[in-house]
Amino acid sequence: MKKGVLLVNLGSPDSPTPKDVKPYLDEFLMDERVIDAPKWLRTLLVRGIILQTRPKKSAKAYQKIWWEEGSPLIVISERFRDKVKSGLSLPVALGMRYGSMSIEKALGELQSKGVDEVLLVPLYPHYAMSSYETVVVKSLEVQQQKFPEMQVTTMPAFYKNPDYIKVLSDSIAEGLKDFDYDHILFSYHGIPERHIRKSDPTKFHCKIDGSCCKINSVAHHTCYRHQCYDTTDRVIEHMKLDESKVSSSFQSRLAGDPWLKPYTDFEFERLAKEGKRNLAVVTPAFVSDCLETLEEIAMEGQEQFEEAGGKHYKHIPCLNDSDAWVTLMVKWIRQWEADQSLPA
Known part of the structure; x- marks a missing residue:
């Protein structure tokens, strides 16, 4: 089997405008693991109340931090992916839980390179149903529906490694x-x-x-x-x-x-x-x-x-695409590639 890696982060609107922020927030807040209310109530809260005012406010916040290259989260995640990829012989794809850089697109990219055994890496150190868990659930859902021939192994939360x-x-x-x-x-x-x-x-x-x-x-x-x-x-x-x-x-x-x-x-x-x-x-x-x-x-x-x-x-900035963080991720992936062991 040919192995590959899927890195998954949170995601971002395509631009810091209310027009693009609104669908992003809709996908994010309608996730039952983010707002875990019954669907009818979640729909009322999100689409009936929150999305009437929040997109404009959030867009202003995004405008304050937006980089010339795009969303900082996306740009940093792409830099991290590229550096990790350069340290490996395996294909490495990047997907986002929410937004246009979907998990489905990332798995499709790996499939196009012949990958049928995937290491799923949620880019969250800790386990939470609204972050780590929703990435795993969504990734497996997409894999089973769209890429049933693939096998997926999930990297555990690594906060105490x-x-x-x-x-x-x-x-x-x-x-x-x-x-x-x-x-x-x-x-x-x-x-x-x-x-x-x-x-x-x-x-x-x-x-x-x-x-x-x-x-x-x-x-x-x-x-x-x-x-x-x-x-x-x-x-x-x-x-x-x-x-x-x-x-x-x-x-x-x-x-x-x-x-x-x-x-x-x-x-x-x-x-x-x-x-x-x-x-x-x-x-x-x-x-x-x-x-x-x-x-x-x-x-x-x-x-x-x-x-x-x-x-x-x-x-103090996050780890971002620092050399030490990239080196550690490469080490973990190589361990999985060699003997299936994962960080504990």
Whole structure:
């Protein structure tokens, strides 16, 4: 069998205009693993309410971060794909969960090169039903419907892999050079608390209060909250950071149901009012800089922190297409190619 690799990231509108943002948001928000309400209610919320105003607002946000080459997420992901491809003899394709760069197109590209055994790589370090899980489910759905002769192996969430922790830690250390921080905030993408409970295979372990994270459980394999805090703890240990100068929070949320806390925007204000003057912010839920990191954190976050009394603010970029991150991904793919082993 001929092997190939499918990298999958979130996706992006084709342009930072309401016309292109609207269908992108429609596909994203109508995903039952993003807004997990019954379809009739999801349709009412998304198409009857959210899409009436959100596309204009989101388009303005995209315009603030859009590059000359296009969407930062797309450009970075393409650069990453090209670098990974250059280190391998296997075909490597890039697809997006949402938007015009579809998973179907990427699998078709691999098929045209004779590939019938695919390593699916969701470009998310952590497991969440609204990110990692929806990529896997959509990819397998497309494969079974359009490419039934293909076999697919999925790379697991790699948040605790020692090599990944080293690459992430080294990237953070590089970002902290010449910045005299008095606090580091690890800001992870937020999800509704109910997603944690839905992803708990035991249906009783996750309490979302921290107590359950200290008890070893199969639930940790699919618990986004646990995996985020575990990532922070592992980086603290690897970098030998002062725990009193590090905390974690969750950004981006929709009104209504409770989402994971503490909220990042609240933390900007709290930290500034507690006397923190030099704040560094890391966004380890993403491997590629995107709207949520470049606009919400790098721009809005700085404004919020400084308005609350903070003085100096540093957003540390994601791994993007850094040589160390590319080298690690190539290493994992080569291991799979040679003996089917995957990072743990």
